[in-house]
Amino acid sequence: xxxxxxxxxxxxxPEICFFHVVFKAAALAFYMLSALFFDSFVIIFVVTxxxxxxxxxxxxxxSGRILVGLRWWNxxxxxxxxxxxxxxxxxxxxxxxxKKDSWLFWWxxxxxxxxxxxxxxxxxxxxxxxxxxxxGVCLILSIANIVGFTKCRKDAKKQLQAFATxxxxxxxxxxxxxxxxxx
Amino acid sequence: xxxxxxxxxxPSSQSDIDxxxxxxxxxxxxxxxARPPSDARASIPISSAPIPSPAFIPSNLPPPTNPKTTxxxxxxxxxxxxPLPPRASEPGGNISASGFGSLPNTLTxxxxxxxxxxxxxxxxxxxxxxxxxxxxEDPGKALRDWDLWGPFFFIVFLGLxxxxxASVKKSEVFAVAFxxxxxxxxxxxxxxxxxxxxxxxxxxxxxxxxxLFPLDVGALICMLKDNVVVKVVVVAVTLxxxxxxxxxxxxxxxxxxxxxxxxxxxxxxxVSVGFLIIAID
Numbered sequence: 001x002x003x004x005x006x007x008x009x010x011x012x013x014p015e016i017c018f019f020h021v022v023f024k025a026a027a028l029a030f031y032m033l034s035a036l037f038f039d040s041f042v043i044i045f046v047v048t049x050x051x052x053x054x055x056x057x058x059x060x061x062x063s064g065r066i067l068v069g070l071r072w073w074n075x076x077x078x079x080x081x082x083x084x085x086x087x088x089x090x091x092x093x094x095x096x097x098x099k100k101d102s103w104l105f106w107w108x109x110x111x112x113x114x115x116x117x118x119x120x121x122x123x124x125x126x127x128x129x130x131x132x133x134x135x136g137v138c139l140i141l142s143i144a145n146i147v148g149f150t151k152c153r154k155d156a157k158k159q160l161q162a163f164a165t166x167x168x169x170x171x172x173x174x175x176x177x178x179x180x181x182x183x
Numbered sequence: 184x185x186x187x188x189x190x191x192x193x194p195s196s197q198s199d200i201d202x203x204x205x206x207x208x209x210x211x212x213x214x215x216x217a218r219p220p221s222d223a224r225a226s227i228p229i230s231s232a233p234i235p236s237p238a239f240i241p242s243n244l245p246p247p248t249n250p251k252t253t254x255x256x257x258x259x260x261x262x263x264x265x266p267l268p269p270r271a272s273e274p275g276g277n278i279s280a281s282g283f284g285s286l287p288n289t290l291t292x293x294x295x296x297x298x299x300x301x302x303x304x305x306x307x308x309x310x311x312x313x314x315x316x317x318x319x320e321d322p323g324k325a326l327r328d329w330d331l332w333g334p335f336f337f338i339v340f341l342g343l344x345x346x347x348x349a350s351v352k353k354s355e356v357f358a359v360a361f362x363x364x365x366x367x368x369x370x371x372x373x374x375x376x377x378x379x380x381x382x383x384x385x386x387x388x389x390x391x392x393x394x395l396f397p398l399d400v401g402a403l404i405c406m407l408k409d410n411v412v413v414k415v416v417v418v419a420v421t422l423x424x425x426x427x428x429x430x431x432x433x434x435x436x437x438x439x440x441x442x443x444x445x446x447x448x449x450x451x452x453x454v455s456v457g458f459l460i461i462a463i464d
Contacts, residue, residue, distance in 0.1 A: 041354035042346050045361075046339060053335065061297050074385065076327050082383040130358045 012098030013066055020063040020105065023055030024112045027138060031119065041130050052138040059109070059145050067101040070152035086148075088156035109149065113142040305333040312393040313428045326390050326432075329383075334392015337399050338364045341456070344402040348463045360459065367452045368392060375445050380437035390432050391449070397424040398453065402460045409464070418457040425453050 011017050027048050034044045064070050069089035077083050089097075116139045123131040308326055338361060346357035372387040401421030405414045429449050437445045 042343070042357045045357065046343065049339070053332075057301075076329070076383060076386065082385070130354060133358055133362060 010100065011104070012101045016063050016066050017101060017104050019058055020067065021108055023051050023058055024108060027051035027055060028112065028115055028119075031134065031138075045130070045134050048134050049137050052141050056141040056145060060148070063105060064145075064149060067097070067105045068149070068153075069097055070149055070156065072148040072152050084151075086152045086155050088152055088159065109142070109146055113139065113146055116142060301330070301332060304328060304330055305336075308333055308389070309393055309396060312390060312432075313396050313424075326386050326393070329386045329389035331385065331389055331392070334368070334389055334395070337392055337395045341395060341399050341402055344399070344406050345459060345463055348402075348406045350464065356463065360456075363452075364392075364395065364456070371448055371452065374448055375433065375436055378437050378441050378445055380441075380445060382432075382436040387432075387436075391429065394425045394429040394453075395456075397421040397428070398456055398460070401457075405460050405463075411461075414461050418461050422453055422457045426450055429453075 030051060031044070031048045034047070038044055060072075064072075071087045073085055075083050075085055116135055120132060120135040120139060123135055308328075308330065312326060341364065342357045342360040345360045346353045349356045368388050368391040371391060372382065372384055375382055375387065376384070398421050401417045404417050408414070408417075426449070430446065433445050433449055434442045
């Protein structure tokens with residue numbers, strides 16, 4: 001992955017990108033700076049975890065669908081077993097997705113997890129169990145999204161190959177068939 | 184976290200999102216209405232090819248991949264599916280249509296719609312689990328569409344209430360309550376799984392979280408009324424209520440001979456939370 005955003009393009013959905021980033025940044029910033037302003041750990045915990053939970057919801061439900069066209073969820077089927085569903089858009093729409101949007105999506109997703117791990121190591125060194133708890137919860141939320149969307153993307157790539165070969169033969173046969181029916 | 188409502192699509196309000204959703208789940212009978220000319224997309228054969236006979240079902244489309252019924256991550260095909268009987272066995276496909284379809288043009292609307300949908304799911308789950316329901320079809324199958332938002336809010340609320348009532352060491356009380364409840368739910372679920380029971384991890388977490396609701400109410404009352412006798416009575420009542428709510432699900436999940444082994448830790452956890460509520464002053 002490259003470090004710079006793809007040039008020559010604007011963001012496709014600037015408001016959604018903004019929301020995608022703002023909750024993550026707010027949670028991290030609040031966690032870092034709150035020790036300066038607030039004495040009470042409870043407020044730090046509740047606000048940070050709340051912002052992280054909001055970010056999880058936004059990424060899973062809104063920005064995942066719109067920025068990269070991926071979605072994952074869990075269902076319990078009739079037999080009472082749990083099934084994880086991963087879904088992606090068809091290949092034409094996927095190819096048309098804004099490159100800058102998806103660059104931002106993936107980069108911020110991985111970056112926040114790395115920063116939380118960094119904070120976690122800090123708290124571990126200082127033996128602050130309370131803060132380890134906060135970092136732990138936020139990390140679980142970030143990693144859940146990362147795992148879900150990465151699995152989605154891998155399946156999407158697998159489908160791309162299958163679909164590409166099938167599409168080719170299908171277009172060929174459909175043109176042949178329409179040629180015959182027109183006659 | 185599944186989506187179980189169906190919001191009909193309005194063909195007149197075709198936005199990007201609606202079109203994407205239509206591309207995922209288009210039927211040959213519901214051909215897409217006129218699109219804005221700026222969105223000249225390469226169309227998929229089924230909706231654009233000049234098919235004279237309506238009975239012609241193109242066999243060139245990739246067959247729908249049915250979701251596997253084993254707990255293995257399955258991928259549902261995102262290409263348009265022909266309207267064949269496999270439709271009936273794929274509730275996931277229909278649900279995905281409504282999920283996507285609930286996102287109209289602006290950013291504020293989808294947020295509200297999704298939030299409302301999630302909130303109503305929390306309320307319905309709560310009613311299913313906690314309140315006496317004579318029409319509960321099978322207590323073991325409660326919380327089909329589990330969600331973790333309800334338990335999250337209840338645990339945080341309980342922690343906050345306990346922390347508020349405490350006169351000293353507020354942060355420790357909150358951290359202890361939160362960690363106890365979260366870790367406790369995970370450990371209780373693992374306990375049932377290790378006893379050879381059949382539950383789904385997240386469903387059980389969700390249920391144990393929802394069953395905290397009576398204790399939340401009890402903690403709130405105890406926070407407002409500081410009398411010890413009142414506290415004991417309230418905690419006893421809410422404790423019994425919580426245990427009663429959790430009992431059917433836990434007991435049906437395991438072998439009848441191991442019922443007590445599965446239920447005892449649950450009661451232990453709720454009793455310890457009850458003691459925490461009484462002891463805080």
